[in-house]
Amino acid sequence: MEWLSDEERERHARFVFQQDRESYLAAHAMLRLALGGYRGPFSVGVHGKPFLAEGPEVSLSHTRGAVAVAISTSMPVGVDVENVERSNDWRKLLGRVLSPAEIAALRALPEIDQQPRFYEFWTLKEAWSKALALGLHADFPSLNSLQPNLTLQLCPIDPPYRLALAAFGEEVEVRVGRFGWKGIVGSPPSA
Numbered sequence: 001m002e003w004l005s006d007e008e009r010e011r012h013a014r015f016v017f018q019q020d021r022e023s024y025l026a027a028h029a030m031l032r033l034a035l036g037g038y039r040g041p042f043s044v045g046v047h048g049k050p051f052l053a054e055g056p057e058v059s060l061s062h063t064r065g066a067v068a069v070a071i072s073t074s075m076p077v078g079v080d081v082e083n084v085e086r087s088n089d090w091r092k093l094l095g096r097v098l099s100p101a102e103i104a105a106l107r108a109l110p111e112i113d114q115q116p117r118f119y120e121f122w123t124l125k126e127a128w129s130k131a132l133a134l135g136l137h138a139d140f141p142s143l144n145s146l147q148p149n150l151t152l153q154l155c156p157i158d159p160p161y162r163l164a165l166a167a168f169g170e171e172v173e174v175r176v177g178r179f180g181w182k183g184i185v186g187s188p189p190s191a
Contacts, residue, residue, distance in 0.1 A: 004028060007044060019064050027062035031069050049133045059130045066161045078130030078166040084119040085160040097122055099144040120162050121145055124152045127166040 004012065008028060015021040035055070044050055050058055059070040059079045070079035094103055102121050106114055124145040129138035145152055157163040 023062040023064055023067060027060050027067040027069070030067050031058060031060055034069050034071055045133050049130060049135065059127075061126075061130070063161070066157070066163075068163055070165055070167075072167060075168050076131045076133070077168075078127040078132070079164070080123045080126035080130065081157070081161055081163045082119045082123045082126075083160050084116040084162055086119070090115055090118045093122075094118075095141065097125065097140045099141050099146075101144050101146055105146060116162070120154060120164070123162045123164040124154065124166070127164040128152055131166040131168060 004025075012021055012024050015024060031050070035052075035058070050060055052058065057072040057075065057077045059077050061068040061080045063081055063083050065083065066081045068079045068081040070077045094106070098106065098118070098121055106117055106121070109117055125138070125140050125143055126136075128143060128145070129135060129140070132138065151168055152164060152166050155163045155165055
């Protein structure tokens, strides 16, 4: 883990569960692999968004079992990945996360489809907030992800995960790939 910064090592050590530490480590290894030739220290913005002083825009997300990295050389970008089968009571979050239009759209769905759709909305909004470097400090209810003029999109990924990308620009190319890991220790994989 010598390739992590001091700040990253401190954050890694704060995770209570081993699975969360491994996801964090895999996410940072994947980011370094994806950046290829860009070298230099990573810094973290006020609300937690990683950045390079000289390099492309980056966004990073991880949850147990999935990691996502977004890189853009020309525009702000944000990415989020979530497990739609999480066991928490997502209904308690409706008013704090969704706009009135999203709540209405969610409630119009059959009960079995509501939890996955809630996490789709949440994933889109978190990607948007990361693109703006706001993290969890965004005013989520004020963003209606159903508006057609936003550059937000869900990307294909294996169930039970949802992956969302936010990019502010005219043309956005999305490539989704796989990166496997088994208990990463030591150094990140090389390209």
